[in-house]
Amino acid sequence: MTAIDSKPEETPGLDESHGSDTPFQAHHFDTPIQQYESVKLGMWLFLGTEILFFGALFALYTILRANDPELFSYASQYLNTILGGINTAVLILSSLSMAAAVHFAQRGRKTLMLISLWLTLFGAAGFLGIKYFEYEHKIHVNLNWGPSFYYPVDAAEAAAVGEDGQVSTVQDENARAAADESALLSAERSTSLPDVPEPRLAPMPPTDAVSMAQSAIGPGGLSAVKPEEKIKAERAAAGEVTYSDKPHLEDQDLPVNTHRFFAIYYAMTGLHGIHVVVGMVMIGWLILRGTKGHFDNRYYAPVDLGGLYWHVVDLVWIFLFPLFYLIH
Amino acid sequence: MDNYLTWTKGVASWVFTLDHKRIGVMYLLGVLVSFLVGGIFALIIRTELIAPGQTIIEPETYNIMFTLHGAVMVFLVIIPSIPGSLGNFVLPIMLGAKDVAFPRLNLFSFHLWIIGAVFTVLALLFGGFDTGWTFYTPYSTKTELGGVVPVIFGVFILGFSSIFTGLNFIVTVHKMRPKGMTWFRMPLFLWALYATALIQILATPVLAITLMLVGLERVFQIGIFDPAMGGDPVLFQHFFWFYSHPAVYIMILPAMGIISELISVHSHRHIFGYTFIAYSSVAIAVFSFLVWGHHMFTSGQSALMNTIFSAITFSVAVPSAIKVFNWLATLYKGSIALNTAMLYALGFIFLFTIGGLTGIYLGTLNVDVHLHDTYFVVAHFHYVMMGSALIAFIGGLHHWWPKMFGRMFDETLGRIAFVLVFVGFNVTFFTQFMLGSHGMPRRYYDYQPEFASYHLISTIGSYVMAAGFFLTAAYLLHSLFFGRKAPANPWGGRSLEWQCTSPPPHDNFKVTPSVGDCYDFRAVHWSEEEQGYVVIRDEESANLPPAH
C-alpha cells in the first residue's frame, strides 16, 4: 500500500508548488491548514455518526422507560451506584488527561504529552476493570439479558410440559393473550406468585407454534410451512437449553419482563465498553507514534482527533450513568 | 498516453490503489456484477410466477430468492451504485480537486463493501434467509434459516462502507474546492451527492444499531423486538425505516443529480432554476427523515402518527416536482441530441413521474390500507428504485463511459437497448400496478387464476428488459476493446471533467482548470479535428448576454 501511496509524491511537478511543512502532509492537500481542517471536519462527521449510533439505543431506552417506568425504577436498584459513580469520575479525569495531552501536543511538549496519554490509558483500563467487576457480579447472580434471566427447565420439568420442547419462556403468554380475557387475567396474576409450582404454562397448541411463520409467508396453502414435529426434532438435536418463566430473583414485587432492563443495560454499556476498548487501542497507537517523535506543534492532528473520540466516549457515559444508575 | 488506467500495472496496484478513479471503476465492476446476480434472482422469481402453481422452484426457495433479490439490489447495487462508482470517479474531477479528501478511507470503504458482499454471499452457504430485505421482526428472529445473522452482519458492514463514502464526499466538497469553485458554481450532481452524503451520515448508523439488536435478539433473545420476550416489533419498524426511508433518497438523490447533468449537456441548454434544483436536493434530504412512518400505516402505528407522517409525505412531492419542472423547462427550446444517455434521462423523467405520483397514492392513509403489501407497492418502488435510480445510473454510465475508459460505444445499439429496457420495464411493472389494485398480495409464491394473464405479461416484460441489459453489457464490453477512441469532450459538456483527457491522467489535471459557469454552453463548439467538442474562449464569448 505504501509503495503505491508514495509514488505520487515522487512524481515531479506535483508537489513543488507548496513546500510541505511536515513529513505527514498528504500530496492532495495544498496546505497543512487545509489538511488539518479537513481531518477535523471528517472526525466531527464521524463523531456525528457515533452520536446517532448511540442515539438509536437512547431512543430505545426512552421508549422502554416511558412505557414501563416502574420496571426501570425497580431494576435500577440492582446496579451499584458507587461503582458507577467512581467510573464516572475515572472517565472525567481521563478526559482531562486526554485534553491535557492535546494541549501539550499543541505546544510541542513531547514528554508531558506522553505522560498524559499514559494516564488516559490507565484511566480507560481502570474503567474497564471496574466494569468487569460489575458485569461479573451480575452474571454470577443471573441478572442477565434474555431467557437466562430465568431458571432453565430441567429435564424433568421439560417432560412435565408435555410434548412441547420449544424454548418456552413467556412467549406462551402472547398466544394466550388472544384467548379469553378473564381467564388470562387470573392466570397472569398467578404468575407473579413465586410458590406456584413449575411450570404453569400450558403447552402451546401446534397451530400457534407455526402461526408466526405462516402469517409472515401468507395464508396456509400458499406456501409450505415446516412441520411442527420437524422444528421440535431439530431443536432437540441442537441441544438447546430451554428456560422456564421463573426468574432467579426471589421477589414478589418483581415486574413482568424485568429481563428487558438488563437487556438494554448490557446493550448500551456493552457498546460503550467496546468503544472504550477501541479508544484504548487508539491511545496506544498515539503513544507509539508520540514516542517515535511524530508529533510537534506543527503536526498533532492524530492526538487532537483521538482526543475528540475519547471525549465522545466520555460524553456517552455522562448520559448512561444517570439513566441507569440514578433512577429514583 | 499516460492515463490513470495505464499509470501503474498489476493487480495490487488496483486493489490497494488510493486513486479515486480506480476505486470508482472497481466499485463499478462490483456493482455491475451484483446487478447481474440480483437480476438473475429477479428472472427466477418472474419465471416462477409465469403461471399459477409451482413452475420451477420450491416455495421455500422462492422466499429465499425474493429476499436475496431485494437485499442484493438494495444494499449491494442501488445504494453504492451512483455514489460509489460514478460519484467516486467524477466528484473530485468535477470539483477540480486532485482526489477525495481521504483517499485511504475511500479505499477502506471499498474494502468494507467487498467484505459486506462476501458476508451476504456467505449467508447463502449458511442456508439462506427468507425474511425479505426488511428483516422484519419477529419473523427475522424466529426463522429457521441460518443465513440471517451473516447477512445482518454483512449489511452492518455495508452500512459503514456507505457512511465512510458519505463522510469523504462531504469533507471533499467543503474543503477541497479550488479557488473560483464556489458553492453555486458546483455542478448539480455534486449538490445531489452532497445531500446524499448528509443522509448517509445521519441515517445509516441507526440501521447499523438496529440490525445489531436484531442479531442480539436472534442469538440471545434479549427481548427488545421479540413480542414473545416482551419486546415491541413495531419499534423495529420505526428504527428500520428511520434509516431505510432516507435510504430511498440515498438511491434517488444522486440519480436526480445525474439527470440534471444529462438533460442540460445533451440539450446544450443552461440548466433552468439552478438554485431551486440545488436547494430542493437538500430539502429532500431533510424531509426524508420526517416521513419514515408512511411504511407503517397498517402495522399498528398510532392514528396520530399516521396522520402526521401522511401529511409530511405529501410535502416531499414539492421539491421532487420542482426538479421535474426545472428539467422540462431546461429541455424547452434546447437543441436536444437523442444520445443514449439522453434517452435514459428522458426515460427517467417519465418513469420517475409515475413512480412519484403513485407514491402519493400510497401516502394517502385510506388508499394505503387497500394497497398495502400488494403488487401496487412493488410496482411503485420498482418505478422509483429501478425505473428512476438504476435508469439514471445506466444513463450516467453511458454519459461518463467515454471519460472513464476512453472509448466510444455504439450509439445505435445503445438506443436499441434503451428501447428494450424502457418498453420491457413498463410492461413488467405497469402490469403490476393493475395486479396490485386488483388485490394481488406481494411476495406470494402462488396466486388465483384470475391474475394469471397479468403475471404472464409481466414476466414477458422482464425478459425483454433482460435482453436490453444483456445487449447493453455486450456493446459496452465490446467498446472497451474495439471502440473508437473517445475525444476529451464527446457530448459538449462544460463541467471540469470534460476539460481533462479521456481517460483522465493520474492526477486529474495537468494544469489547474479555470472554473466558470458549468452550464454555459455558448462557448462549446464542435470540432471536426478533435471529433468532439472544444471550449473556445474568446473576447466575444466573455461578453455575451446572460444565458437565459
Added chain:
Amino acid sequence: MASRAHAQHRTDDTHPIVGHLVPMSTLVWTTLALLVLTILTVAVRYIDVGEFNIVIAIGIAVLKATLVALFFMHLWWDRPFNQIVFVACISFVVLLIALTVIDTKQNAPTLYTGNPARVQEVLDAKAPEAPITKQTGLSSPG
C-alpha cells in the same frame, strides 16, 4: 478566511500553527465543574422530587455534556460548521426519540401484552369509556 479561532502563530514554540490552544487552567476548571456536577446528580438521586428526578438528572447530564463539548472538545472555538454538525446530529437523535415515543405512548395499552393486569389498569385509568377497552392486547390499525 479562517475564523477568529484560527489566527496563525507562526513558529512560536508554545503555540500550534493550526487549531486553538486551550489553557490548562480552563481544562482543570472544567474538570472540577464536571466532578461537582457528578456528585450533585448522585445526591439528587436520594431526594424524592417526583417527576423532576429524571428532569434534573437529564438536565445535569446535558450540562456536563455541554461542558465537555465546548471546552474539552474545543467546540467553543471551532469552526461554525463543526458546531452545526454536532448540534444537527443531536437534533436528529431527538427527532427519532420524539416521534417514536409519541407513537408508542399512543399505543401504550397494546404494548403490555405480557402484563394484562397492567393493560387493564391503564385502560381503566386513562380511557374508561374509550372503544379501545374492547381490545385485549391485540393492536388495531389505529
